[in-house]
Amino acid sequence: MFNVTPIPAFNDNYIWALTVPNSQAVAVVDPGDADVVNRYLKDNNLQLTAILVTHHHDDHTGGVNQLHLEHAAEVYGPANSPFEGISHKLVNDDQIELMGQLLTIHAVPGHTLDHISYYLANTTPQLFCGDTLFLAGCGRLFEGSPEQMHEAMEYFKSLPDTTEVYCTHEYSLANLAFAAAVEPTNPQITAAIERCTQQREAGLPTLPSTIATEKQINPFLRYNETTVKQSAEQFAHSPLSSEIAIFASLRQWKNQF
Numbered sequence: 194m195f196n197v198t199p200i201p202a203f204n205d206n207y208i209w210a211l212t213v214p215n216s217q218a219v220a221v222v223d224p225g226d227a228d229v230v231n232r233y234l235k236d237n238n239l240q241l242t243a244i245l246v247t248h249h250h251d252d253h254t255g256g257v258n259q260l261h262l263e264h265a266a267e268v269y270g271p272a273n274s275p276f277e278g279i280s281h282k283l284v285n286d287d288q289i290e291l292m293g294q295l296l297t298i299h300a301v302p303g304h305t306l307d308h309i310s311y312y313l314a315n316t317t318p319q320l321f322c323g324d325t326l327f328l329a330g331c332g333r334l335f336e337g338s339p340e341q342m343h344e345a346m347e348y349f350k351s352l353p354d355t356t357e358v359y360c361t362h363e364y365s366l367a368n369l370a371f372a373a374a375v376e377p378t379n380p381q382i383t384a385a386i387e388r389c390t391q392q393r394e395a396g397l398p399t400l401p402s403t404i405a406t407e408k409q410i411n412p413f414l415r416y417n418e419t420t421v422k423q424s425a426e427q428f429a430h431s432p433l434s435s436e437i438a439i440f441a442s443l444r445q446w447k448n449q450f
């Protein structure tokens with residue numbers, strides 16, 4: 194498994210830095226800002242060898258070209274991305290080896306059409322999922338459909354419960370406020386709000402989450418739960434007969450929450 198360190202960027206982004214023991218090599222996920230990465234490399238005496246891109250948005254790719262030029266780091270990313278700085282183009286089910294660790298690529302369109310995730314199968318599995326799955330939330334549908342995002346959610350649910358979830362944004366408390374509106378009587382959500390509030394007050398990230406936790410608190414993975422279905426129907430003012438319809442109603446509700 195990787196040692197994973199957050200490099201905070203902008204208001205609420207984390208650029209995840211991946212290292213393995215006894216090596217100066219480091220890979221970064223979604224470096225929107227080259228300066229904070231360069232400072233991190235200097236402070237920790239590390240050498241940037243690889244960049245992983247999940248999707249084309251500027252706050253995920255803004256630092257890629259500069260870092261690639263300065264460090265000759267390999268750039269991995271989606272083959273169908275409108276972002277032009279990718280040297281290793283990846284498609285669904287591809288595998289890449291990084292510092293002796295084997296990562297599996299899964300296409301998870303929805304937030305954008307080029308969105309991919311990186312998954313490391315291990316005793317402690319690790320998932321780097323960009324703006325697709327958040328703690329207690331999911332990304333907005335800028336380019337894809339509810340069908341596509343629902344399929345991505347089904348993939349995340351299929352991963353082992355112990356999987357660590359590294360998403361890009363510190364949106365946890367806002368997401369949990371919405372989760373509590375959907376399921377006011379879910380004690381796991383109440384506990385997560387307490388835990389995340391304490392972490393934020395201490396200046397700590399609330400991430401990573403785990404798939405086990407997300408299955409308990411994330412409304413966008415819980416469309417099979419009766420309470421979630423009822424809340425989504427109440428928002429839609431109509432009965433919802435499919436998981437996708439429930440998911441779409443939740444996403445629409447969250448957009449205006």
Ligand SMILES: [Zn+2]
Nearest residue numbers: 248250304324
């Ligand atoms: Zn994005």
